[in-house]
Amino acid sequence: MHVQPYDNLLAGFQSHVVTREVIVAPNQELSVGQVFELDENGQAIASTTAENAYGIMADAIATGGTAAKSVYYAAGEFNKHKVILPVDAEFAKYDQSLRKIGIFLNDVVKAEEAY
Numbered sequence: 001m002h003v004q005p006y007d008n009l010l011a012g013f014q015s016h017v018v019t020r021e022v023i024v025a026p027n028q029e030l031s032v033g034q035v036f037e038l039d040e041n042g043q044a045i046a047s048t049t050a051e052n053a054y055g056i057m058a059d060a061i062a063t064g065g066t067a068a069k070s071v072y073y074a075a076g077e078f079n080k081h082k083v084i085l086p087v088d089a090e091f092a093k094y095d096q097s098l099r100k101i102g103i104f105l106n107d108v109v110k111a112e113e114a115y
Contacts, residue, residue, distance in 0.1 A: 008079050008081075008082050008108065016075060016076065017073065017075065017076035017077075018073065018074040018075040018076060018102070019058055019071050019072065019073055019074065020055075020071070020072060020074045021069055021070070021071060021072075022036075022043075022044045022055070022069070022070055022071070022072050023042070023043045023044065023067050023068070023069055023070075024043060024044040024045075024061050024063050024067060024068055024069075024070045025039050025041065025043035025044060025045050025063065025067055026063050026064070026065050026066055026067050027063060027064065027065065028044065028045055028046065028061070028062070028063045029061070029062040029063075030044065030046060030057045030060065030061050030062075030070070031057060031060050031084055032057055032058065032059060032060045033056060033057065033078075033082050033083050033084045034046065034047070034056065034057045034083075034084040035047045035053050035055070035056055035057075035083060035084065035085055035086075035094060035098070036053075036054055036055060036056075036057055036072065037049070037052035037053055037054045038052070038054050043067055044057075044070065044072070046086070047085070047086055047089075047094075048086060050089065050090065050093035050094045050096070050097040051093075051097055053094055053097045053098055053101075054072075054101070055072040055073055055074050055101070055103070056072060056073040056078060056083060056098075056103060057070065057071075057072050057073075058070075058071040058072050058073050059071045059072075073103065074101070074102070074103075075101070075102035075103060076102075076103065076104070077104045077106050078103065078104070078105055078106070079105075079106065079107075079108045080095070080105035080106060080107060081107075081108070083105055091105075
C-alpha cells in the first residue's frame with residue numbers, strides 16, 4: 001500500500017489517521033485530498049452529495065476503463081483548505097457528514113519560517 005505525501009493535507013494528530021484500501025470505479029479521476037462516495041457497486045467515485053461522503057483519497061488515481069485499487073483516509077484530522085469538495089459544495093454540510101465517520105476538517109495555522 002503506497003500513500004503519496006500531500007503538503008498540508010493532514011491537520012493534526014489528536015485523532016488517529018486511518019487509511020484503508022478501496023476499489024475505484026472505472027472512468028474516474030480522483031485527486032489526493034478529494035472527498036469521494038461509493039457507487040451502487042461499492043466502488044469509489046467523485047462525491048456528488050455531502051450525505052454520501054465516504055472518505056478522502058490518499059492517492060491520486062485515474063482508472064480509465066477498468067476499476068483499480070487505491071488508498072483512502074477513513075479517519076483523522078485534515079486541513080479544510082486542502083480537502084477537495086465538489087464545485088459549489090456547501091462546506092458546512094460536508095463538515096457535518098464527514099465528522100459522523102471520524103473525519104475532522106480543521107483550520108490550520110501556518111508556522112512562521114525561522115530565519
